[in-house]
Amino acid sequence: MLDLSDPRLVPARPEIADIRLRGRVDAARYVVGEARSVVVPAAPLTRAPRFDAGLETEAVMGDAVTFYGADEGFAFVQLAHDGYVGYLPEAALGPVGGPTHRVTALRSFLYPGPDLKLPATGYLTLGARVQVQDSVGDFHRLATGGFVFAGHCTAADVLEPDYAGTAERLVGTPYLWGGRTSLGLDCSGLVQLCLALAGIAAPRDADQQERGLGEPLAPDVDGLRRGDVVFWRGHVGLMLDATRLIHANGHHMAVAVEPLAEAVARIREKSFGPVTSIRRLNPSAAS
Template sequence: MGVQQGAEAVVGVAIATLWRSPNAVRPVDAPALGAPADVGAWVAGLDADQQVSGGVLSQLLLGERVLVTELRPDGWAHVVAVEQPAARLDPRGYPGWLPVAQLAPATPGTEATPQLVVDATVTALYATPGGQVILSGVVLGTRLAPAGPSVHGWCPVHTPGRAEPLWLPAAHLAPVPTTPPTAEEVLTVATRLVDVGYLWGGLSAYGIDCSGLVHLVWRRLGVTVPRDADDQATAAHPLELGAERPGDLYSFARPGGRIHHIGIVTAPPRLPDERRMLHACHRHRRVLAERLPAERTATLVGGHRI
């Protein structure tokens, strides 16, 4: 039985891109639509303007659960990404469209509780230890369920749509944390993403946006936070500016507008005008750590603690 409308399914590709509409897809987006999807080639083919335009909403990682709300004859599915909270859009999760071919039915093998998380920036899954690559481009933060003990430094894992386990280097995995992360852990993961290019809706080391960075860092550390910046700020504990510390968040909004940007605090503030953060910067088109420039400070509206 294949993917069914009204039922849960799981992402069967390394990275599935969630689109605003099938009609929003451009010819340049073709590499992101396949099964497998070649997100690396897709991002490499985008120019600077295409990286911040188009119909991308978010991205979903291998094994991530979705609720399928509509199946179209042309091969597209409308889904709700239940592991990406988006209270403003849908209380069930982040809604959007993706190709049905990038999904697999939820089966007992894929429903096993993920106990491992990918800690490598990018890795691959193999048919056998050190054998043929079956799925490349598996990225940091992907949660996987072990399929048995490690063998000579290789770990077998369950993957959607496959009865037999696939393998990856055990060194590329870590247990999913069960305790709240420390500031040091947050900044260690975030710093590994410095210089990753900016991609609107991106959620991986191939390209990422500001709220995607926050979501991915905490996902790697075992904590589910909302996908969008305004929802992230709403879900976190508000702080008086001046009380923030490394590992907290800064949020930004223009007068009368919703929060449109978010970043991770990297140092205690030196009031009144010296604050530092790590963020995916639209203007610089990459992830960077910096002292807040005056134009950014002018839109700073709050501090938050997850």
């Protein structure tokens, strides 16, 4: 049964809802969702069917979604990997594919042909999943169109278990509220992306991650280690070792590394208050 406790994860709006919610929520009509896939490099997911509605999160190429309906160019969807609900540009969706490869470079350009001298038509972000039809020289031909440099990809099932190390690769990436690509990240987007590349499913927002990830440590723990996750009310970061934190944050407006003690003092005084918990992930959660 669908959980109605978190509105961010409930596929229902006054005009349309998942048929499984009939009798539990009010909607003008109830529909059976259809499986679709994101076929553009990245697309904004908004709370309302307007581009000015504010960025909730982003979907990237290869993300699976459940499609409920479209109106005036926007599709009402639920993202498969974290359950987030909202509106994507309808043009961002296509038929379900079978991703064969994943992008491992921070960004890789798309080309109209297998030639680096051709004008790029777009880019793919770290973690985007693509379906490779065949290879021509040093390039993969994609089922969605275009070519990507083969050296920037790996098989879709190859993992990057050092998720703190993945976060280090993203140092300097600009802060973007709702961002989930290597062009811009927010705090929980950074954590979700890095864990996904390690094969660990994570919710989208910091409060959801605090409830759903790992096991809590004692609040006075002095044995922090690489990969521990530190939470504030509305913020999250990863430990690189016993003393250093990496996080996407509005103070630096970027993914940055700083001593945990400095971050704790500043955040307590200026923004999110005290640390609410520290959680340790079980390495066996990767699959």
